[in-house]
Each structure stands twice: as structure tokens, then as C-alpha cells.
Amino acid sequence: MKRFLLILASILVSVGMFQAGQSVQAASIDNGSFMSLWRSYSHCQTTTDFDQMKETASTLTTAANGSLNQAEGFVLPLPGKLEKLVSAPAARFAVDVKAMAAACSLRAGSAAVEAGQLDVAKDLLHTVLSYQPESEYAYYALQAKALLSELEATAFDVTLNLP
Secondary structure (H helix, E strand, O other), rough: OHHHHHHHHHHHHHHHHHHHHHHHHHHHHHHHHHHHHHHHHHHHHOOHHHHHHHHHHHHHHHHHHHHHHHHHHHHHHHEEEEHOOOOOOOOOOOOOOHHHHHHHHHHHHHHHOOOOOOHHHHHHHHHHHHHOOOHHHHHHHHHHHHHHHHHHHHHHHHHHHOO
């Protein structure tokens, strides 16, 4: 009986060390990708170049949409019966990537309006509106709706002035 417990304990310790090694590696990878996203967000907030803002907004939007599906790639080598009982870990970022993407898209949308690229502005603002059903993004959705309504009113005024 003691021998069985000793073998069981050594197996559990080995599995525990294997798990700990994986989480340290995953944390360093996640930290690197987060810092890259943070640099992109900071760049979007400080740059005055519209093309860079648009590119950064696209990068952040892609990352925000990808962070929702991040848990799908989680694989833990377990027997089938145990695998059903284990849930995928939640994505852990220090900030909300969707909020960063929405803020950058709003800024890029405003810059597009100033640059006279109304179609690009509408695309960027509609991206923000796709986050609307979630209450934590209501501020960004309201800002995007306000800017879009100004664009619609401007387009209407222009068409009224035509002979």
C-alpha cells in the first residue's frame, strides 16, 4: 500500500511540475503579446498620421476578435473522461483589448472625417458599433453613433445644396 501511494505521489508531483512549466512559458508569451498591443494602442493615441491610426486600429480589432477565441487552442493531454471535466482557461489581459480597439477606431474614424475620407470613417465607426450589445462598450458605441449621425447629416446637407 505504501508503495502504491509513493508511486501515485510521484506521478502527481511530475504532472504538477509539467503544468507549472507550461504556465510560466505561456505567461511570458502572453506578456509579450500584451506589451505589443499596448505599444500599438499608445501609438494610436499619440500619432497624427491617419494611415498609421487606421492600421493600428485594424491590428487592435483583429487582436480583440482573436482574444475571444484564444481558449480554443488550449490542449491539455488528459484521458477522454477527464478531459470533459476540465474547462479551458480564460484569456487574461490586464486591460480590455476590445476597449483599446474601440478607442483607437474612434480616434482613427475622427481623423478620417477630418481627412475627408468618409467611407473609411464609416467602416471604422461600424467596427465600434459591432461591440454595442455589450454594456461595457456603451460609451464607445454612443460616440460612434454620434459621429455617424453627424456624417449622415453632412451628407444630407450636401445633397440639398446641389441644383
